[in-house]
Amino acid sequence: MGSFHLAKMSLRNAFKKPATKMYPVVAPTFTSRSKGHVANDIENCIFCGLCQRRCPTHAISVNKDETSWAIDRFSCIQCLSCVRICPKKCLSMAPQYTLPATEKSTETFYKPEQAAMSPVNTERPE
Amino acid sequence: MAERTIIPFGPQHPVLPEPLHLDLVLEDERVVEAIPQIGFIHRGLEKLVAKKDFQQFVLVAERICGICAFGHSLGYSETVEALMGIEVPRRAEYLRVIWHELSRIHSHLLWLGLLADAFGYENLFMQCWRLREYVLDIFEATTGGRVILTACKVGGVEQDIEDGELAGIVRVLDGMRAEYGELLRTFLKDRSVKSRLVGVGHLTKEQAHEFACVGPFGRASGIEEDIRLFGFGAYGDLSNFEPVVSQDGDGYARSEVRAREILQSIDIIKELVEKIPAGPIDQKIKDVPAEGAYAVSRLEQPRGECFYFAKGNGTKFLERFRIRTPTSQNIAGMVHTLQGCDLADVPLNVLTIDPCISCTER
Numbered sequence: 001m002g003s004f005h006l007a008k009m010s011l012r013n014a015f016k017k018p019a020t021k022m023y024p025v026v027a028p029t030f031t032s033r034s035k036g037h038v039a040n041d042i043e044n045c046i047f048c049g050l051c052q053r054r055c056p057t058h059a060i061s062v063n064k065d066e067t068s069w070a071i072d073r074f075s076c077i078q079c080l081s082c083v084r085i086c087p088k089k090c091l092s093m094a095p096q097y098t099l100p101a102t103e104k105s106t107e108t109f110y111k112p113e114q115a116a117m118s119p120v121n122t123e124r125p126e
Numbered sequence: 127m128a129e130r131t132i133i134p135f136g137p138q139h140p141v142l143p144e145p146l147h148l149d150l151v152l153e154d155e156r157v158v159e160a161i162p163q164i165g166f167i168h169r170g171l172e173k174l175v176a177k178k179d180f181q182q183f184v185l186v187a188e189r190i191c192g193i194c195a196f197g198h199s200l201g202y203s204e205t206v207e208a209l210m211g212i213e214v215p216r217r218a219e220y221l222r223v224i225w226h227e228l229s230r231i232h233s234h235l236l237w238l239g240l241l242a243d244a245f246g247y248e249n250l251f252m253q254c255w256r257l258r259e260y261v262l263d264i265f266e267a268t269t270g271g272r273v274i275l276t277a278c279k280v281g282g283v284e285q286d287i288e289d290g291e292l293a294g295i296v297r298v299l300d301g302m303r304a305e306y307g308e309l310l311r312t313f314l315k316d317r318s319v320k321s322r323l324v325g326v327g328h329l330t331k332e333q334a335h336e337f338a339c340v341g342p343f344g345r346a347s348g349i350e351e352d353i354r355l356f357g358f359g360a361y362g363d364l365s366n367f368e369p370v371v372s373q374d375g376d377g378y379a380r381s382e383v384r385a386r387e388i389l390q391s392i393d394i395i396k397e398l399v400e401k402i403p404a405g406p407i408d409q410k411i412k413d414v415p416a417e418g419a420y421a422v423s424r425l426e427q428p429r430g431e432c433f434y435f436a437k438g439n440g441t442k443f444l445e446r447f448r449i450r451t452p453t454s455q456n457i458a459g460m461v462h463t464l465q466g467c468d469l470a471d472v473p474l475n476v477l478t479i480d481p482c483i484s485c486t487e488r
Contacts, residue, residue, distance in 0.1 A: 005312040009305070010249055019256045033270035033285075056182045079185050079276050080284070093270065 030095035035078040037098045040069055042109040044090035051082035051091060067111035073098045128153040133469070137166045141244050141473035144483040148476070152469060160464035160472075162457055168487040172447050179442040180206055180415060181280050190449070191485040192273055193236060194427045196229045198485075199278040201425040202447070204358070205434040206280045209421035212409055216360075218282035220402045223360040224295075225269075225277055227391040227398075232261040233428035234384045234391075237480050238313065241381055244477050245322040253309055260302050264295050282408025292399045299392045306388065313385050323378035327463035327475040330375055337459040341430020341452045342383045343479045344459075347375035353426035360398055367394075380478045414442045427452055429480050451485040 021028065030036070047064040059075035060082060062068075083091045131152045137145030145166040151159040174186050187202035188195045200222055207214060214222075239254030262272045268287050269275040277284050287295070313319055329339070334347035344351060352369035354361045361367065370386045372379035415438025423434045430452030439445035456479040463475045 002315060003317045005316045006250055006253065006308065009253060009308045013253075019259070031267045031270070033268070034266060035270040056178060056185050077185065077274075078271070080270075081182075081185075084284070 033093075034095040035080070035093050036095045037073065037093075038071060038076060038078070038082060039092050039094040040071075040109050041090040041092070042069060043112060044088050045069055045109075045111070046088055048087060050085045050087065054081045054085045056081060061106075068108050070106045070108040072104070072106045074104050130158065135472060139473075142476065142481075143240060144481055146476065146481055146483050148464070148472070150464070150469070150472065155469050157464050157467050157469060157472060160461050162461055164457075164483055164487055166487075167484050171488045172449070175444040175447045177443075180438075180444050181411070181442075183444065183447070184279055185276065187447075188274055188276065188278075190488055191482055193233045193482065194229060194429065194432075194485065195273055196225050196275050196278065197425060197427045197432065198449075199275075200226055201423060201427075201432055201434045201449070202436075203278050203280050204425065205421050205423040205436045205447075206415065206444075208423055209415050209419055209436050209438055210280075210411070210413060212281050212411065214282055214359075214409060215406045216403050217286075217405045218407045218409075219359040220363075220398050221283050221287060221407065222278060224287070224292075224395050224398055224402075225265075225275065225283075227394050228261050228264060228295075230391045230428045231388050232258050232265075233480075234388050235261070237384060237428075237477075238309070238381065241474075241477055242313075242319075244473050245319070247319065250309065250312055250319075257302055257306055257309070260298055264298060267291070268295075279408065281411045282406075284408075286407050289402075292402065296396055296399050299395060303389070303392055310385050310389075313381055320378060322474070323381060324374075324376060326377040326471050327467060327478055328376045329459055329463050331373070333462060334375065334459060337462060338455055339430075339459040340455045341427070341480075342370075342380060342387065343430065343452075343456045345369055345371045346379035346383045348373045351431070353424050353431050356424075358423075358425075363401060364394060364397060377474055377478045384480075414438070414440065415444060416440060429453060429482055429485075430455065432485075449485075449488065451482065451488075453479065453482045453486045456481075457486075 047062050047067055047069065049062045052060045052062045056079060057075045057077055059072045061070045080093060083093055133150045133152055135148040135150050136142050137147045147163040149161040150157050171186055171190055175183055178186055184199050184202055188199040190198045235254050235258040239251045242250035242254060265275055266272050268291060269277040269285065329347045331348040334344050334349050339347065339349065348371060350369055350371050354367060355369060370383050370390055372383050417438060417440030420435065420437040425432050432452055433450040435448040437445040460476060460479045464472060467475055
């Protein structure tokens with residue numbers, strides 16, 4: 001029995017820095033495995049479509065003819081299924097989260113030589 | 127005889143972490159009867175086995191609950207492995223148990239914090255959650271996720287933890303243990319904590335048996351049952367495992383059991399890190415579950431025994447998947463503890479079973 005068993009810890013805490021970070025003044029720290037968003041090194045992509053078939057939420061769509069790779073960031077659950085299956089290892093998990101948005105949209109990547117002809121399309125395809 | 131009043135309690139209530147509705151029949155301030163009602167967050171996740179193949183479903187299973195997320199992916203994977211006769215590499219089994227015990231630590235710390243919050247000890251609540259952050263940081267460093275880990279899969283685990291990282295985990299847990307000792311002393315010895323918990327929501331061993339209570343709720347009433355005793359997976363390699371049991375059957379005993387289980391989990395992790403064998407971490411899967419084959423498995427989740435059933439139909443989709451969660455077992459015991467208690471003790475009694483309604487409804 002007895003009281004004030006937590007007093008020592010509380011006093012120690014009073015003179016320490018806060019346990020939380022003062023975000024956004026202090027930037028968050030990520031580990032090498034932190035899951036933020038899927039990044040595609042589009043220059044190495046061969047548009048095989050394995051990531052599209054493996055994706056559990058159907059967030060990825062690959063178009064081999066247009067050499068485009070699109071991802072719906074709002075459907076992606078960062079499960080790494082696509083990153084693990086990618087034969088060229090061009091998909092990777094980047095630590096930073098994508099920015100919030102007011103409406104749902106897909107992000108489309110085009111192979112560089114086609115980029116000049118087709119501008120980046122952020123509209124959801126009909 | 128005092129006039130009877132019915133007070134609706136929940137599903138939205140500051141003390142309830144999850145939506146549980148209770149109709150409390152009161153005589154003055156005393157609860158005569160409590161009628162529970164659930165069904166506010168049913169998401170039909172079990173039915174999704176028809177839409178996601180058996181390897182993808184592990185991602186759905188993980189999302190059944192935010193606290194025991196890893197436990198559900200582990201339980202599902204073990205069931206499908208039993209269904210298909212897959213042997214998991216030893217290293218994968220060890221890693222699974224390490225992650226599972228870490229999630230037990232974080233679940234119990236979360237619960238202890240909520241309990242401290244429920245009886246109004248705000249400082250203790252924050253200290254518990256501060257320690258919980260260490261475990262979440264370990265999760266992020268080893269798997270990339272803090273709550274949803276995506277670490278378990280049918281046939282093994284998705285990623286390895288290297289030996290250096292395992293030693294780092296042990297170092298963090300050792301550091302945490304020293305700080306946790308102060309919290310443990312507060313929970314077990316502090317006068318203000320004891321005055322709020324001792325004798326509240328009493329349940330005898332016979333009643334706990336009768337209501338089939340599981341997990342720390344049952345063990346606090348003297349039921350010496352723990353699925354880890356069966357030695358499934360890497361639990362079989364532990365040199366000594368004794369479930370943490372208390373005989374008192376009140377709120378204090380329940381917090382004591384959970385508080386001591388954290389230390390036990392730290393010991394389990396340390397022992398497994400010493401013994402972990404080298405080798406592969408997953409097994410390639412080529413078949414699909416056979417038609418008509420079914421399997422069951424049991425797992426000790428932080429809240430108690432969880433039961434899994436899976437049935438195959440010869441395709442890559444399962445025919446049926448079913449879970450019986452610890453909270454659905456413990457609700458009967460909880461309703462009993464509510465009968466005759468004061469209205470002010472209702473939040474505490476509801477909390478002491480560690481209700482997880484999102485698991486229960488799926």
